[in-house]
Amino acid sequence: MRADDAPGVQRPVHIIVPFKQSDAKSRLAPVLTPEERRLLAFTMLRDVLAVVSSYGEVTVLSKPGLKKEELGVDVAISQSNLELNEAINAFIDSHAKHGWPSDILIVMADLALLTRDVVEGILDCDGDVVLCPGRGGGTNMVLTRSPRFRTCYRGLSFPKHCAQAKRLGLRLNIFESFRAGCDIDEPGDLAEVVLHGRGDAPLMLKKMGFELAKEGKAELKRVANREFKSSCKL
Secondary structure, three states: HHHOOOOOOOOOEEEEEEEEOOOOOHHOOOOOOOHHHHHHHHHHHHHHHHHHHHOOOEEEEEEEOOOHOOOOOOOEEEOOOOOOHHEEEEEEEHHHHHHOOOOEEEOOOOOOOOOOOOOOHOOOOOOOOOEEEEEHOOEEEEOOOOOOOOOOOOOOOHHHHHHHHHHHOOOOEEEOOOHHHHOOOOHHHHHHHHOOOOOHHHHHHHHHHHHEEEOOOOOOEEEHHOOOOOOOOO
């Protein structure tokens, strides 16, 4: 057993945050303009980076064109034309070839409800692979302590990731979290941001003219159908 495998000793971790710039958050198109979706996507990314950057080295994976000044914190950017799984798994391959200097925590960029307690919670979990399920069968965070594990995002990724870990004989743990399980993809998700978000994303939605409906279930409505002016700077 390595010294940093001992109970109570935090192992080093490298956090990967994949980010899609082009046509970001397309499923929010019924309620947000392309510019509003871009601004919200960047705001959620910045909120996520502000939370995870205290826990280790951070790398944002993106297609070419992302600028450091857009991120709000000093983190690394790895840009390529690879798709999501290929980009993540290429990073894992490289990490393994360099002797696996740290574990890898993959965090989706649209976890607008993420807090430090959630990050600490998954890092404290035992196991070679720790998965945090999202709603609808997705996987919102992955902690891998094994260089053999690879991601298989798209579609029902959570059962795929579980099956792969078991097939490889890796110790699998499941970390369930309301905050980490709530990724922001659909118009109905935006109410959760205003209700439970602690970063800048709730403020951004309010600047866009959204407020919680005063009656019925939690949902957002746009005040006076006001169109947001993109004078708001990132």
